[in-house]
Amino acid sequence: MTTNELPEVNVISMIDTVNLQTIQQTMQKISSFQAIVQKTLKPNHDYGIIPGTGTKPTLLKPGAEKILMLFGLTSEFEEIERVQDYENGFFAFTIKCILSKNGLKVTEGVGHANTREKKYAKQDPYSIANTILKMAKKRSLIDATLTVAALSEIFTQDLEDDIEGTPVEQSIAQNRQYTDTSGTITQKQAKRMFALANGDNDLVKNIIGKYGYEHSTDVKKTDYEKICNEIETATQADLPEFLKSEGEE
Known part of the structure; x- marks a missing residue:
């Protein structure tokens, strides 16, 4: 082998240089972190x-x-x-x-x-x-x-x-599977959400955002009652604390 040639490295020689126990522990940590990510993300x-x-x-x-x-x-x-x-x-x-x-x-x-x-x-x-x-x-x-x-x-x-x-x-939201109540809510139903929130636009936006909606008129009928219940609960609770808890999720 000349001075310009690099020594050949094969898989076996690489394995010989690593600590298999450390690798196993690392892989376990990666798997645990992946599980946490899947649980945390919405x-x-x-x-x-x-x-x-x-x-x-x-x-x-x-x-x-x-x-x-x-x-x-x-x-x-x-x-x-x-x-x-x-x-x-x-x-x-x-x-x-x-x-x-x-x-x-x-x-x-x-x-x-x-x-x-x-x-x-x-x-x-x-x-x-x-x-x-x-x-x-x-x-x-x-x-x-x-x-x-x-x-x-x-x-x-x-x-x-x-x-x-x-x-x-x-696109993801539109691809969800719905029952016979499929379709978006009416303007009257959208107004009800804001009425439940006492006109608090930020509260409504915060809650519908959890369901993947950007605008109130995008809300599907299958999510409507759940969203209304959350809005009503948040309105009755201490609003600043509610928003704070949402931000920590």
Whole structure:
């Protein structure tokens, strides 16, 4: 072997250098953490199965942010590549997300998005350039989170938007299975929720958000009574304490 050649490393020699007991303990910790994550994250809000993508749940941005909080990690973003072709209406961004703890780099992820993706084909590229940039950032964040938390076997990459550009949380909500009471609530029913909350818009938004809804008119009839009960309970309770407890979940 010449001085420029590197010694050959095979699997057996690698195994000989590691402590198998330590590896077993580490794998047990990873499994325990994965169980905690699955228990902590909320379905159809932090993660969910996107229609047409199989049975593996997709990790969403709110879920990724919660995982980073569990680890005590901070994120920062670097722009790797930017294409802004105003003449031809093409915009593309490649972003790197760096996760750190106490100022030390832990891992990183990469995300890319561009206006020629199928989901953006029907939209004006000049008006969604900033959306493309945000999408690339979200994808890099999800990529880094899945890596640092060893969650790739549980979740898949964040797709964020469906073909028509609808937020993926809404696609997930629309794909739920409903009974003969399927459909969204009426305006009269939506007004009742605000009446129960004594006109507190933030309270209503906070509670319907737990069910994966952004607007009161999106609420499905199957969730309506449960939401009303929560609103009524929260209104009767000490409201600041209620909101505080929700934030700690």
